Amino acid sequence: MSVLKQYWWKTLGALLVLYSLVAGLLLPLKPGIIETSPSIGVVDTTMDISIRGYNSHYLSSGDNRVWLKLSNEFMILASAVRPLSETNLIATFQIPPFLPVPEQSADCSIVLDNSIDGPAVKPTALFLRQKENNVDMGFAYWKKDQIQNLHTSKGVRFPFRGILEETIRNTYYHVPMWFGMIFLFLGSLVYSIKFLRGNDPHGAEKTTALNMAGLLFGILGLLTGMIWAKFTWNSFWSMDVKQNMAAIATLIYLAYFMLRSAIEDEDKRDKVTSAYNIFAFITLIPLLFIIPRMTDSLHPGNGGNPAFGGEDLDNTMRLVFYPAVLGWTLIGFWLADLYFRTEQIKLRVLTLINDNQ
Amino acid sequence: MLSTTQQIVNLIRLYWALEGRSRQLLSGVLLYVVAIVLVTSYIFGSPDGETWLALFWVILLFASVNTGVLSFMQESGGRRWYYFQLAGPLAVYLAKAIHLFTLLVVVGILTAGLMSVLYGFPVQNPLLLLYAALLATSGLSLLFAFMSAIASQSGNASTLTTIIGFPLVIGLSLLAGKIARGSLMVGLSAVDLQWDIIMLIALNMLIGGMGILLFNYIWRD
């Protein structure tokens, strides 16, 4: 076998991971709004709202426009915009006397646009209260200014998301751990079936090697997820359904290794652990793919389907994310390959030593 | 060789005959249930609906582990060889699962009865609880018939069954628990939870199918 044939996929994996590290860390985020204050206001006043931006150019672009947006139909334009620095800006709003809603209060988001940065949104930025309501008058006030002629942001950039900020890049490092784990466990399932059907005499050892790498990825996924959760959801463990299911998945495969160490007879051990491995993967299916879809989760795409859609993974992110998944999966198979070959050499050495004696 | 159905029937008859002689399995489990219910009643007094269900569930779960372990422990050495002569692996697995299932149904009825006497019966919709309990016990017995067979291949079967079995039953018990919680609400019927029930049936079939396919490999020595 030529060198290229053996090493091409390992090289590919390394290059893809390298690419995901470089592109995932070096591409900047789109400009966004980190915080606005104050967050509560009443109608019929003049409000100065200070806005703190991220990666923004408020001073160098002279054409900042700021809207207070109640819904897609209702919004008002700031009467004056005063940039203090590239990342600080004060927008003055004449809040009309009535809101266009029958309720006593409404949540507004703030939309900011200029020619360098393009549009940025801070959702639920301002909570407005009114004493009495007059929907018709409110309509008249809030319908006047419409959001028009938004600029587009320039360059290849990752989306800016409220609490995530720069940690959106963890999508390329935390999530591929899970994908890699599932692919590795899938691989181990295939080899246990092959072993039990008698198609692969080394299937049981390959199963163990793949499970070893998969378990490493699973534990790393848990660990990195906990770090990420601490700084976005404010606690290491929030009993989120996916966190729990992932912990159970790692437990199942830890049990595989317990079982493997508990049986001494080699033939019996290989057969029994392969059978358990198939069973384990089958019971993993409801844990990873059915129950998370039935329960609310903090993870993106919660409730209905835990898929990646919309703003959580836009097209720019896909260009880094999918290569990262493939790259880490290949690295995982590489680790498993190394482990498997080491074990094979160990067995060969043992038989050689026994023959010599 | 006899047909598989005939083998299963023979094996189950044999199990009950053994059970009738030693009464080791059933009496052990029953003693465990009565003790647990009494102890918890002393500690907690009378629990609310959710706790009632949780208690019921935990008792059933541990009973299934214990029965599974005990039933395969009895079969060490000679007797195991005897079964091997008597019936094929499919028959042994199914007979074991059915035997476990009947034992667990007895345990479940007894637990529910004892708990209703001591704590009252908070369930609004007994039919839903019945579905959940039946589907869960069938899944548990299919799973533990397999797991205890695996564990019996090693030295200390009882610890190993718990270790390798518990992570696997979590999916099953979460699904069944969701249906069981529905039984606490007034006016909820099986139609409202049909997807969960279908999912649980599918999971049962999956576990059973896997067990039937794989038992062959772990049973042959």
Add this chain to the structure above:
Amino acid sequence: MSKRILIVAFILVLSQLAMASGTGEDFFRATGKIYVVFAVIISIFAGLIFFLFRLDRRISRIEKQINPS
């Protein structure tokens, strides 16, 4: 055994350094939380290194069996 204690101590010192160089949690939350990404990448790296160490130990054991001197 003492090696393990050394590694744990090293990690503890490292995390203390990371905490001390900023003011606790604010260090991680500053500048768009970029250091959370750093921590995630470092832990993946540590995991891979851990795997390498275990593999290394296995290979050393085999080497010892080939030439027991």
